[in-house]
Amino acid sequence: MQQRLIVEGKDAIVLTVILDKKGIPSPKGYHNKYKYKTEFVKMAEGESKVKTVLKEQLDSPDIERIGIIVDADKKGPENKFKGLIDFIQKETGETLTKPELASTGFYYQLKDKRTIGIWVMPDNLNEGYLENFVGAMIAEDDLTWQFCQEKVEELSKKDFCLFSETKTQKALVHTYLAWQKTPGLPLGTAVKAEFLSIENQIVNNFVDWFKNTFELVV
Amino acid sequence: MIDHLHIINFMCFKELEIPTLKRVNLIGGKNNSGKTTLLDAIRILKSNGNSAVVNHILNSRKIFKNGSDESYFHLSNYEKNKWPIRINKYCIKTLEVEGIYISRNYKTGKKSAFARLDPNIFINPPQEKLVYVSFNSNFETLSSLWEEVALTKYEDDVYEILQETIQPDLLRLNVGREVVNIRLKNVEKPIPLSTLGDGVNRILLVALGLVNAKNSILLIDELELGLHYSALEKLWEMIFKYAQKWNIQVYATTHSQDVLNTFHYVSDNEKYINDAQYIRLQINRQGENEAILFDGERLRKTLELQLEIR
Missing domain, CATH: 3.40.1360 (Dna Topoisomerase Vi A Subunit; Chain: A, domain 2)
Incomplete structure (x- = not known):
């Protein structure tokens, strides 16, 4: 089988x-x-x-x-x-x-x-x-997360913003990962490092x- | 060229239909899925059920019992030859030979011929030409194929195909006992063919098969045996080129991913893509024989995604 x-x-x-x-x-x-x-x-x-x-x-x-x-x-x-x-x-x-x-x-x-x-x-x-699913693994009251949301939204309104609207969530998740204790871990490793919660x-x-x-x- | 096959009650096949056949057909599938049996069916079909061919098949499968009629029952899928064996194809000509039955194809209304292997009415009708090479019985086949062309005008075709694919400066070839010698330009003495590299004997075997199979069919059993993957691309280039040039239909069986990959590399272009088809034989969930067909496009899509299709 x-x-x-x-x-x-x-x-x-x-x-x-x-x-x-x-x-x-x-x-x-x-x-x-x-x-x-x-x-x-x-x-x-x-x-x-x-x-x-x-x-x-x-x-x-x-x-x-x-x-x-x-x-x-x-x-x-x-x-x-x-x-x-x-x-x-x-x-x-x-x-x-x-x-x-x-x-x-x-x-x-x-x-x-x-x-x-x-x-x-x-x-x-x-x-x-997938990034929305991953977003749900971050606590709503996480201060870094809230800060990231503000900054990504601010950037998305600038005319030099490079990513399209549909990619905002992806940009947001990876911004969050960029600002962790070990910055820039890929998704899987970030779960292992418990930057993303499985609960x-x-x-x-x-x-x-x-x-x-x-x-x-x- | 056979463009469609329908096999009923033959060895491991209860019923197998292959609606499309191309110029070069590579056949895969698990052990006992019927790869070699499919080649045997084509041999019987093209020989119109000739007993020499049937006996050869029985012999090579080691189920021949001193030529007794009982042996023929082993060719049947059902017990005791309850139903006749049928191997048929779309065929416009009508064969009026005893033991060859004519049936009407339910789809096209065309008449088809099938050989009925019944020991009671067994006869030896005229055979159509077909070349069968097995990588198992290598040297024996090689020397008999060479004998067919030696000292005829076809000998030149052998040199052409070898010069184009493996050795541009090859002049002559001699098949002796257990050894093939060649003569190269600017070399005084004959040298053994095997010095040209791995698997070159097997390339010669296929080359001789192609020369002998002009306007006919070439069957190659277990193409991968003894061939390194780097030789396979050359081999396929030779097969596709000369199959087209000399109007040959080719059927080859394999288990090897390398054979499948190189088959795709060589055929994935405008010139050959419509000539190529990979056929996977399998038993489906209902226990029926089934042929899954991969044309050039499906082959490209699946191999690009590295999917297992053997």
Whole structure:
């Protein structure tokens, strides 16, 4: 039995670090770290590449569980989710009933017992990206965080501001990381260094979604 | 060129349909997924069920029992040859030979031919030309392929293909017992071919296969055996170029990622992309035989993302 985690974007590491810190075991057969990184986790930049990866996993007779993590973007979770469901229906020939949006993520079991889990960043309910999910790992009353928000907003109003509006959250998160005790750590390392906290509801929902998708018992 | 295959009840295949075949077909899949069996099916199809070919297949699979009729049952997927074996393709001509059955294709309405292997009516119909090289039985095949072309005008084609792909200053070639000697320009004495580098004997094997397979089909079993990946790119360049030039359809089996990668590198251009197809054989979730087809574009997309498609 093989399993796959498909992640839209370049930064799956932060998610695997979160799972590791939460004490979630690797899915069965992926305890070797290299195998986990290269075989279990598949990163794909952009929606069309996510679909390319997904198609190959659906065509393989060996893969029983697939977890898909995508960004809601500006399109919103509903559209992003529908795009994936339509694609899965087209590839498998199965009609899937559309569930309500829920903060806990989505699951499907196909007729042949394959499990497909879908998580739409940040929380299955709102527009946004991985960076919004990471933003939720910073306490609202963190003074550095509040200061960063002020400064990034101030900069975004200047005519020499280089980043576009859609990248504001990304700029904000990385500004925050730039101003920590060890400045400029990448997301995954920042979680390890506990600059980002794993104790919050969104992270817990995500961890539960992962556990359910890959049937992991802690 | 065969452009479609439908195999029913043949060895490990209950039923396998391959709707599209290209000029150069690379076949992958797990052990026992039927890679070699697919080549065997094509051999039987093109030989119209000739018993020499069938016996060779049975022999190489070590299931031949002193030529008894029982042996033929092993070719069937079902017990005791309950259903006839069918291997068919789109075929406009009608073969009116006993033991060759004609069926109508349900999709196109075209008539198809299939060989029925039934020991009771077993006959030896005329064979169509086809070349089969196995990297397992290397030297034996090599010398018999050489014999076919030695001292004929096709010998010149062998020199052309070798000069273009491995050794520009090669003049002559001689296949002796267990050794191939060559003569190079400005070198007085013959030297063994193997001094030209690793795997060059196998490149020669494929070159001879191509020369012998003009306007026909070349089958290569287990392409990766004994070949370093640096030799593979050369080999594919040779296969694509001469398959096009001499109107040859090629089927090669492999387990190797290197073979798959180099197949893609060489074919991913305007000249060859429409000639290339990778076919993965597998048993699907319903337990049926299935062929997953990768044209040039799908191959590019998946290899770029480093996805496992073997």
